[in-house]
Amino acid sequence: MPKLAADPIDVMCVESYLRQHAELAHLRVRKHGALMIIESGPQDDAIPHARLRRATKQWWTPELPSHTGTWSPLPARLPIGEALDLLRTDFAWVLTPQE
Numbered sequence: 001m002p003k004l005a006a007d008p009i010d011v012m013c014v015e016s017y018l019r020q021h022a023e024l025a026h027l028r029v030r031k032h033g034a035l036m037i038i039e040s041g042p043q044d045d046a047i048p049h050a051r052l053r054r055a056t057k058q059w060w061t062p063e064l065p066s067h068t069g070t071w072s073p074l075p076a077r078l079p080i081g082e083a084l085d086l087l088r089t090d091f092a093w094v095l096t097p098q099e
Contacts, residue, residue, distance in 0.1 A: 004054040
């Protein structure tokens with residue numbers, strides 16, 4: 001079975017979502033294999049805020065960074081829009097600007 005990867009259309013969906021919500025204007029997304037990483041700050045020293053891991057063709061698992069530098073998956077598999085809504089509403093603190 002081939003490995004799942006984030007498609008360019010998925011990245012465009014996340015970029016569009018971030019543009020639609022003014023409080024997320026400081027964020028950007030980049031693709032890395034099966035992951036879409038939501039980050040801010042300079043390109044060469046980015047601050048990771050959250051990421052989405054492709055679980056299946058249609059389902060994504062949101063993950064949050066921990067204080068130890070690892071990632072903690074949330075116990076949810078959701079369509080991309082619902083995963084982003086979950087991050088924006090229930091875990092808004094992780095998407096706030098950091099200095």
